[in-house]
Amino acid sequence: VESLTLPKFTRKYEKYRGGGMPGAVDVDLGLDDSALDTEFSIGGTELLLFKQMGKATVDGIQLRFTGSIQRDDTGEVQAVELVVRGRHKEVDSG
Template sequence: MGLPRTLVNINAYESGVSYLGVIAEFEQPKLAVATEDYRGGGMVGAVPLDKGLEKMEATLTMAGHETALIRKFGSTSVEGVRLRLVAAYRADDGRPAQAVEIYIGGRFTEIDMGKDKPGDATEHKYTAALNYYRRVVDGRTEMEVDMVQGVFMVNGIDRYAEIMAILMG
């Protein structure tokens, strides 16, 4: 019998700056294959055809006012901000803790400054549209997506390599 690994703690880095003790929450991007239904002559029903990946978005909540992050808003580059999240997951069954690193690149499309009230906690929520995502578990890259460079790696297999090889001729 096993127990689930759950998040014990997390840290965020941007431009080498650690946000340990400041990061309050990280909402990971949803990973989804874009599909379009197709039904041709003689088919009994529709099948979903692979049309690439859906757009990715992540949200970072900071427990405080972080000027350096606010200054990243409005970037004219699709790669306006690069973040590295480091998380520790542990199961209470004696297995060692698992290190999970998440690398994201994109731009902040929204900053929700929330409400400010003297004596209350301050939280700012940063939403980022992503062009890059990489998930590393215990030092092994499990997934990497680079929307601009045409990389779609899962478990060490580049699922888009054949297409890029054709395009690069």
């Protein structure tokens, strides 16, 4: 994997103003529609990605990404693991 864009967790709110309320309040509706989107790019063409596009279930594919992050101030390195389940929305081979 050449690059990985982690999900940006954002909440979805809807304004609510009940009778007698002087102003509206935000009602929390959970995560935003695109809050769990993850993007990655690889070098070359991977035929398995095209085969996985045919999966019918919403959790048909499990991907595991591993790597590490390093602190700028201390140089400490920490292992990071990301496991995602779902389907591919787009495979761009070009």
